Amino acid sequence: MIEDIVQKTLLYDFYGQLLTEKQRDIMEMYYTDDLSLSEISEQIGISRQGVYDTLKRAETTLIEYETRLGLVDKFLQHKSILSKITNMLNEILTGDHDNISEVKNKIKSIKNFIEKLE
């Protein structure tokens, strides 16, 4: 459930600007402000079913954009690589290195990871 919301939030972060203003408003009320369908319905004056349909259509649109562009997937891959690089940099910073050659080997590995980001 939480993963589902994280996934939808990421999709919204990447492709939200391609939705209509109405779709964006309803998604923000539902996911960011945590309002119920009925509360949104009252607030913007369309039926509860209308709110539900708009929400579902917006989510389908976001998934379609991800299928075509794959930005969320790429973002998550980059995030994982950046995390590995940061760990390796921290190992150098906190480690007790007697000779520079050991550090240089780590630097070479970091360079390989950096290339994956290009």
Place this chain on the structure above:
Amino acid sequence: MIEDIVQKTLLYDFYGQLLTEKQRDIMEMYYTDDLSLSEISEQIGISRQGVYDTLKRAETTLIEYETRLGLVDKFLQHKSILSKITNMLNEILTGDHDNISEVKNKIKSIKNFIEKLE
């Protein structure tokens, strides 16, 4: 002129999948295969003006996507940061470092650049 083509190629790389198949075909014939408008016109059997209009409409669409999502701009920023990081890693690899503290200072700077990529 070259910059203009690079810019259009980047826009196409990022958002090409959001164009219609016809728009993609014509953009590839024009920019990748380097065919003239007349040659494309003959090849796909629409008027030269039709080819021109499709090309212009596709380019306008790509620019609209960039205005909304800014992926090319972000990509170029990341590329510049990655290049700086690579240079700093190379400095460590090729440098003649007597003590590790100098290297650690460089590593700290690299960490700051990595954070900008997150």
